[in-house]
Amino acid sequence: MWINGGTIFDPSSGTARVGDIQVKDGLIEGVHPGGAGGARAGAVDAKGLWVLPGLIDMHVHLRDPGFEYKEDIVSGSRAAAAGGVTAMACMPNTDPVNDNPSVTRYIVQKAAERALVRVLPVGALTKGLKGTELAEMGLMKEAGIVAVSDDGKSVESAAMMRRALEYAATFGLPVITHCQDRGLSGEGVMNEGSLSSRLGLGGIPAACEDVVVARDVLLSGYTGVPVHITHLSTKTGLDIVRQARKSGVKVTCDATPHHLLLTEERTGGYDTDAKMYPPLRTEEDRRALLKGLKSGVIDCIATDHAPHAKDEKDLDFDLAPFGIIGLQTLLPALMLLHREHALDFMDLLKKVTVNPAGILKVEGGTLSPGARADIVLFDPGKEWVLNEGAVLSKSKNTPFLGMKFTGMVVRTIVAGRTVFAA
Ligand SMILES: [Zn+2]
Ligand SMILES: [Zn+2]
Structure with a gap:
């Protein structure tokens, strides 16, 4: 397979030509700047398109096993493919809960058989996410997890968090x-x-997040x-991370597209x-995050894709579950950040490719010869409106419905095979 005439972005070297x-055979055999010469029958014409390495979203919820009415590994992978995301944690x-190797094996096997993109399971830090007993990290690693997290909550006890950090480190x-x-979050449902x-x-005060950011940074x-x-969603949290990094603490972080693009004002209509969680914050917080992106304190952008069924989200604001989907709007959101906030596109691209690959220690994120052929063809000028029909997730809960975007994924390739074509 040849992909000819596109602008090839390689975030691992920072080049675009x-x-x-x-x-x-599923790998990138060669990259030929300027073109290898001559038209080839059957080549994919990428003239005018951007050729990017497949995106790596290091934070998604696939709801499988257990909540397949919201999303499952197959539907989630379809949404990912349409969004140019070729690997997701x-x-x-x-x-x-994925706190033992049998659940990990279920995810790995179903993904291998039926997912369109790579699925990278994250195991729990503690059994049942209860914060009282360490999960079977070593066995889960053998079964295929790439990281550990009690996402959805914090490990409440600092002593348990310390033990979890040390235990995770023994397995790398x-x-x-x-x-x-x-x-501090209590019954809060929006920014306080x-x-x-x-x-x-x-209200959920910013301090609800910041005290745990500080604790985990100190424990690290x-x-x-x-x-x-x-x-990460607050200015203070970001200051803590920046400060800690300066003094040599090995802390990295990500922010979501919605915290970078929206503020608490969006909550005004009780939508x-x-x-x-974390809730949309203030414009001051958002401005700080944008600065953090630019300065490099924020290493990655991840969606926290969190599908919920329509009847669940149709409840009153107080009662509806927390979370929104994001796989298909990740790349368009990066374009919006690039265009409206003068953020360098290559720099943004690093935050969804090489940087998460480095933190998770997984392959991907580059278009150099020998790398996996996980490739996205992106039309940077194409304008489109996100409507429910275009959403391939089982759930449609996104604040970006009806929004006009510039830039559209036109083809997604995983290990040399086209898994999405617009
Ligand atoms: Zn979370
Ligand atoms: Zn989450």
């Missing part, structure tokens, strides 16, 4: 931490501030075990598609 790519808060498993002090008072909705510094903070 027009050329041809040859794919053979799925969180363990399924039913049963990256630790991903969701920062939320249960006592004057807007939450005006709307009469329970103390134990020497790297920690990755996911869906439950704007309800998630």
Whole structure:
């Protein structure tokens, strides 16, 4: 297979140039800047398109096993393929929880048989996500997990978190931490501030996140075990991470497209598609995150794709579940950040390719010869509107419905095989 005449972005080297790519046996056989010469029958014409390595989304919920009415491994992989995401790390808060090798094996096997993209299971830190007993990390690693996390909650006890960090390190498993002090979030449903008072909705203060960011950063510094903070949403949290990095703590972090593009104002209409944890924050927080992207303190962008059924999200704001989907809007969101905030596209691309690959220690994220042929063809100028019909997830809960985007995935290739074509 040849992909000819596109602008080839390789975030591993930071280069973007027009050329041809040859794919053979699922791998990139050669990259020919300027073109290898001559028209080839059967080549994919990529003129005017951007040729990108497949995106790696390091934070998604596939709801499988247990909540397949919201999403499953197959439907989630279809949405990923349509979004140009060729590998995704799925969180363990399924039913049963992925805290033992039999659940990991179920995910790995179903993905191998039926998923369109690579599925990278994340195992639990503690059994049942209960925070009291360590999960079977070693056995889960043998079964195929790439990282550990109790995402959905924080490990409440600092002592248990310390032990979890040290135990994960013995298996070389990256630790991903969701920062939320249960006592401080309480019954809150949106960012705490004057807007939450005006709307009469329970607030989740920024401090609810920040105290755990600080704790986990301190524990990482103390134990020497790297920690990755996911869906960082506050200015103070970011300051803590920046400061810690300066003093040598091995802490990395990601932010979501929705925290980078939206603020708590979006909650004003009581739209439950704007309800998630962490909640949408203030414009000041959002501005700080944008700065963090630019300066490099924020290493990755991850969606926290969290499908919920329509009847669940149709409840009152107080009662509806937290979370929104995001796989198909990841790349268009990057374009929006690039266009509206003058952020360098290559730099943004690194945050969804080489950077997550490095943190998770998985292959992918590059288009150099010998790499897996996970490739996305992207039309950077194509305008389109996100409507429900275009959403391939089983759930449609996104605040971006009806929004006009510029830039569209036109083909996704995984290991040399086309898994999506617009
Ligand atoms: Zn989370
Ligand atoms: Zn999550």
